[in-house]
Amino acid sequence: MKEQLANIRSQALAAIEGAADPAALDALRVQYLGKKGELTNVLKSMGSLSAEERPAMGQLANEVRAALEGAIEAAARKLEKQALEQKLRDEALDVTIPGKAVKLGHKHPMYIALDEIKDIFVGMGFTVLDGPEVELAEYNFDRLNADEGHPSRDWSDTFYFDEDSRVMLRSQTSPMQVRAMDTMPLPIRIIAPGRVYRKDEVDATHSPMFHQVEGMVIDKGVTMADLKGTLNTVVEQLYGKGTKTRFRPHHFPFTEPSCEMDVQCHKCGGVGCPTCKGEGWIELLGAGMVHPRVLEMAGIDPNVYSGWAFGMGLERTAMRRFKIADLRLIFENDVRFLEQF
Numbered sequence: 375m376k377e378q379l380a381n382i383r384s385q386a387l388a389a390i391e392g393a394a395d396p397a398a399l400d401a402l403r404v405q406y407l408g409k410k411g412e413l414t415n416v417l418k419s420m421g422s423l424s425a426e427e428r429p430a431m432g433q434l435a436n437e438v439r440a441a442l443e444g445a446i447e448a449a450a451r452k453l454e455k456q457a458l459e460q461k462l463r464d465e466a467l468d469v470t471i472p473g474k475a476v477k478l479g480h481k482h483p484m485y486i487a488l489d490e491i492k493d494i495f496v497g498m499g500f501t502v503l504d505g506p507e508v509e510l511a512e513y514n515f516d517r518l519n520a521d522e523g524h525p526s527r528d529w530s531d532t533f534y535f536d537e538d539s540r541v542m543l544r545s546q547t548s549p550m551q552v553r554a555m556d557t558m559p560l561p562i563r564i565i566a567p568g569r570v571y572r573k574d575e576v577d578a579t580h581s582p583m584f585h586q587v588e589g590m591v592i593d594k595g596v597t598m599a600d601l602k603g604t605l606n607t608v609v610e611q612l613y614g615k616g617t618k619t620r621f622r623p624h625h626f627p628f629t630e631p632s633c634e635m636d637v638q639c640h641k642c643g644g645v646g647c648p649t650c651k652g653e654g655w656i657e658l659l660g661a662g663m664v665h666p667r668v669l670e671m672a673g674i675d676p677n678v679y680s681g682w683a684f685g686m687g688l689e690r691t692a693m694r695r696f697k698i699a700d701l702r703l704i705f706e707n708d709v710r711f712l713e714q715f
Contacts, residue, residue: 378416379416379431379434379435379438382406382412382416382438383438383441383442386402386405386406386412386442386445387441387442387445389402390402390442390445390446390449391445391449393449393453395453396450396453396454399446399449399450399453402446403446406442407439407442407443407446416435480715481715482704482712482715483692483695483696483698483704483712483715484585484688484689484692484704486692486695486696486715487612487688487691487692487695487696488567488585488587488688490611490612490695491565491567491587491608491612491686491688491691492565492567494607494608494611494612495565495589495608498563498604499563500563500564500565500589501558501563501564501565502564502565502566502567503550503553503554503564503565503566504566504567504568505544505547505549505550505553505566505568506544507543507544507568507569507570507571508535508541508542508543508544509541509542509543509544509549510540510541510542511527511539511540511541511542512540513549513552513553514542514544514545514546514548514549515527517549517552517668517671517672518548518549518551518552518627518628518668519627519628519665519667519668519671520627520628521627524627526545526627527539530573531545531572531573532545532572532573533545533571533572533573543570543571544568544570544571545570545571545572546570546586546588546685547566547567547568547570547586547587547588547685548588548628548683548685550564550566550568550588550590551588551590551628551664551668551683552668552671552672554566554590555592555669555672555673555674556672560592560593560674560679561591561592561593561594561679562590562591562592562593562681563590563591563593564588564589564590565587565588565589565590566587566588566589567585567586567587567588567688568585568586568588569583569584569585570583570584570585570586571583572584576702577701577702580701581689581701581702581705584687584688584689584701585687585688585689586685586686586687586688587685587686587688587691588683588684588685588686589683589684589685589686590664590681590682590683590684591604591681591682591683592664592669592674592679592680592681593679593680593681594678594679594680595680596663596679596680596681596682597663597680598631598663598682600682601661601662601663601682601684602621605619605635605659605661605684606619609635609637609658612691612694612695613637613694613695617637617638618637618638618644619635619636619637619638619658620635620636620655621633621634621635621636622634622635622636624660624662626660626662627665628662628664628665628668628683629661629662629663629664629665629682629683630662630663630665630666631662631663632660632661632662632663633660633661633662634657634659634660634661635657635658635659635660635661635684636655636656636657636658637655637656637658637694638654638655638656639653639654639655639656640656640693640694640697641697641699642654649693649699649700656690656693656694657687657690658686658687658690658691658694659684659685659686659687660684660685661682661683661684661685662682662683662684663680663681663682664680664681664682664683669681689701689704692704696715
């Protein structure tokens with residue numbers, strides 16, 4: 375048995391020394407020290423030894439076990455160190471190599487235009503409001519004097535959530551007029567930017583999802599001249615002195631009288647092109663004097679107070695501001711386009 379233990383010791387130590395990786399080392403541990411390992415089997419056979427031989431062989435077997443365990447532990451540390459050194463070599467960085475330039479983001483052209491609009495109106499004493507995009511028909515239509523049967527309420531134009539046509543994606547930011555009149559003390563001066571949704575076909579100037587900036591003033595003695603003067607001032611601050619505008623009569627259920635404001639096409643200078651559909655002008659916003667019935671539904675006496683309101687297309691404002699020919703470029707997120715701003 376003494377010779378057998380010596381053989382196990384020499385063979386195991388040689389094998390442990392030559393172990394190439396942790397898996398091979400663990401296999402050797404099982405081979406020699408496991409429950410069915412070679413050294414374990416020798417220890418199990420010690421019962422056949424005489425009482426005089428047993429203590430000496432037991433001591434020798436324990437020395438062999440201790441030697442193998444020590445060798446395995448030392449080999450494991452060695453392999454771990456080698457693995458770490460290899461990993462460091464593989465992941466080594468040359469600190470003298472120039473780093474990659476980090477590209478910084480910047481504002482989208484539409485939000486540049488929005489910030490400019492906010493600054494202009496805040497400078498005039500307006501408050502900026504925000505409101506829900508999922509809206510009730512009561513605020514989007516009923517309280518804005520658009521009765522049942524009005525064309526703007528058709529399913530072909532509006533995104534409804536229920537068959538009763540009472541919950542919807544707002545088709546305009548005008549509901550914020552009602553919410554402001556319900557919650558704010560008079561006089562009121564507000565703008566309310568946000569996303570709106572309509573079932574429009576996508577083309578150079580239309581999209582089913584777009585942005586509007588709603589504006590409203592309610593006070594004593596407010597006139598149409600105040601509306602035109604304010605909007606012309608805003609347009610000149612956005613696009614520069616001498617920007618040509620025109621006001622056309624129109625109809626909106628929540629304003630009376632109503633109008634639309636156009637700006638001269640930035641692409642053709644008024645001659646006519648695909649961007650303006652040959653008209654030389656691009657519609658910028660709808661506006662008018664707040665309808666007396668809308669004021670009454672908000673509990674405001676139209677004989678004492680009057681007001682004006684407008685809804686401005688933010689994408690078209692940005693198009694004119696940055697001379698963008700096609701609205702679709704604003705939504706495509708093409709880096710080649712966005713890097714120009």
